[in-house]
Amino acid sequence: MDEIVDKAALTAASKPTPNAQLKRPTREQAEAAVRTLLLWSGDDPSREGLLDTPKRVAKAYSELFEGYGQDPHEVLGRTFEEVAGYDDMVVVRDIEFHSHCEHHMVPIIGRAHVGYLPDGRVLGLSKIARVVDIFARRLQTQESMTAQVADAIQESLEPRGVAVMIEAEHMCMAMRGIRKQGSTTLTTTFTGAFRDEPAEQMHFMSLVNSAKK
Template sequence: MDAIVNKMSDKDKDNRPTQAEAEEAVRTLLRWTGDDITREGLLDTPKRVVKAYKELFSGYDQDAEEELGRTFEEVAGYDDIVLIKDIPFFSHCEHHMVPIIGKAHVAYLPDGKVLGLSKIARVVEIFGRRLQTQETMTAQVAHSIDETLQPRGVAVMIEAEHMCMAMRGIQKQGSTTITTTFTGAFKQDPHEQVRFITLIRG
């Protein structure tokens, strides 16, 4: 599935501009805004922006399936819901490159194996640190856990505010977008969906 891409391909890495080219692109944008790139406050801005972007978009260099690779089988027969809620994340809208700020709730039903709890938060971060739509990110988190762990079901809900709505366009601050993806038992059994949402809201 094209939407579930885990990391940047080697071909894309080879085609990446150099640091100097990226900094020059920032200077071009600064000139386009009408500012003076020779003034003191902007002299180091291109270097700072490129450094910040390297961190903000570091998810392209990381593989979610590798992060999820280690599982634990000593679960003492535990087979009920595992839920990690209120995982904060920051992403960027692929349409306007402005921030998406939100939280993710991720649950799964184990089938003999469990993940380290920090792994799920890391997967949210990996997909968050890419240009995104919220719908795609929700599906990516769910499918990466589903394919790697192969549990009885996965549920993901993301709640986020999009700065492309708050800062520009219709300029509606405070509105929240909610997206969900369910697989396996969560998709087939409405009771499991209700239980997931009740645990989040409770």
């Protein structure tokens, strides 16, 4: 019984979709929550400099987390450019993103590198960056985000394989002194031919690393 519950939870975690069942609070309730956090931090929400802060924070949250209202499959679309004869690797490197860790709601700042092996059709290049951004604008773990970007592209485009590498700095570690500032975490997800053929994986890694000095 427990196992079934765990599997369901795992599926939900790997593919977070906006949950229509959740009742969102009103903006006023969100602002009241910010005032509570200001008090919890030890400051006075009624002092002049903080008067508009709850309103600003609520507004900022709707931008920073707008990924919940966006569907990566819609962005990737159902129509793709047909490219007869081109089946070499496509790599988009250094897609900068800002996300927030789901454990502390503190920024994760990083770059994503995405590659795929076309199977007769390709994506508009800007779409890959949009998909990274949608998943970044949700609460994340770096591992989940890496898998989510790979899965979304794999499911929509159905290429021969997808490779995603994310390098990011976690402010919850840097700021709380758990790790030295500037240390990054690397995560990778490989699907299809990237998972099955080490040579394709190495080719992807060498293209990603060739960008660095």
